Amino acid sequence: MIIDAHNHADWHKTDLDGFMKNMDDNDIDVTWILSWECPRHEYENYNGALASYNKKGPVPFEAVLAYKRAYPHRFVLGYCPDPRDPDAIQNLKAATYIHKVQVCGELKVRMMYDDFDAIRLFRAAGELGLPVIMHFDYEFPRSNISGWPNFWYGGGIDTLERVLKKCPETIFLGHAPGFWAHISNDDLYDKVAYPKGPVIEGGMIQKLLDKYDNLYCDMSAGSGLNALTRDPEHALRFLNQYQDRILYARDYFDSKHREFLESLDLSQQVKNKLYFENALKLVPLK
Numbered sequence: 001m002i003i004d005a006h007n008h009a010d011w012h013k014t015d016l017d018g019f020m021k022n023m024d025d026n027d028i029d030v031t032w033i034l035s036w037e038c039p040r041h042e043y044e045n046y047n048g049a050l051a052s053y054n055k056k057g058p059v060p061f062e063a064v065l066a067y068k069r070a071y072p073h074r075f076v077l078g079y080c081p082d083p084r085d086p087d088a089i090q091n092l093k094a095a096t097y098i099h100k101v102q103v104c105g106e107l108k109v110r111m112m113y114d115d116f117d118a119i120r121l122f123r124a125a126g127e128l129g130l131p132v133i134m135h136f137d138y139e140f141p142r143s144n145i146s147g148w149p150n151f152w153y154g155g156g157i158d159t160l161e162r163v164l165k166k167c168p169e170t171i172f173l174g175h176a177p178g179f180w181a182h183i184s185n186d187d188l189y190d191k192v193a194y195p196k197g198p199v200i201e202g203g204m205i206q207k208l209l210d211k212y213d214n215l216y217c218d219m220s221a222g223s224g225l226n227a228l229t230r231d232p233e234h235a236l237r238f239l240n241q242y243q244d245r246i247l248y249a250r251d252y253f254d255s256k257h258r259e260f261l262e263s264l265d266l267s268q269q270v271k272n273k274l275y276f277e278n279a280l281k282l283v284p285l286k
């Protein structure tokens with residue numbers, strides 16, 4: 001069995017039919033289908049990878065709900081309202097009670113995630129039994145966006161630590177460049193999004209995993225793939241050591257993460273945890 005613990009509806013020019021075909025082609029049994037709600041000025045459309053005509057953000061809850069309704073047994077429903085919306089907690093509760101939301105994600109907004117409103121939302125998610133998926137990006141100089149240098153999200157790794165400490169009853173999944181760069185104990189995390197080269201031991205991810213049992217890792221996207229492929233020997237040690245806290249996830253439509261995992265000398269027992277058992281532990285299938 002394989003669970004993709006991070007993907008989106010109507011994403012990278014793929015509609016529902018294309019999505020189902022892609023799941024079948026890539027041996028994905030179940031996908032955590034996640035919303036992404038934020039104001040229009042807080043995201044780029046990645047050369048048309050997503051639509052900007054949606055009012056509530058690039059991937060509004062309605063879009064993921066449509067996928068869930070069409071194939072209820074192939075999707076785990078995710079929804080994270082913008083924490084700055086005064087209705088955020090009520091909407092999360094309503095969506096959980098009415099539509100059986102099981103994941104609070106993806107959170108990808110231009111705010112520090114230890115903001116009072118975000119912390120309240122995370123605690124509500126914990127009470128509802130929903131793990132929270134958080135996207136982190138540092139501020140980088142990038143020339144192709146006017147005004148802001150780039151789209152940063154969430155704050156730094158110190159912000160994540162404050163969140164973990166303030167919400168011990170809530171499970172969090174770290175994701176994206178601002179999280180995965182910290183697999184290595186170097187100073188590249190706020191200079192390049194996808195640092196290359198051998199991992200230096202003592203990274204903040206490992207420190208936080210050791211210190212906080214409410215932290216998990218979402219390996220999706222180029223950031224998770226890069227953190228593993230930049231140093232395959234380290235990746236093998238990391239995956240074995242934290243085999244109970246890492247989830248297979250794509251955020252895209254290829255199987256590059258799986259190809260890399262299969263290239264490593266991992267036991268079937270560890271692979272089962274990564275591919276589906278850890279996901280089932282956080283979110284049992286209904």
Ligand SMILES: [Zn+2]
Pocket residue numbers: 106108135175176
């Ligand atoms: Zn993301």
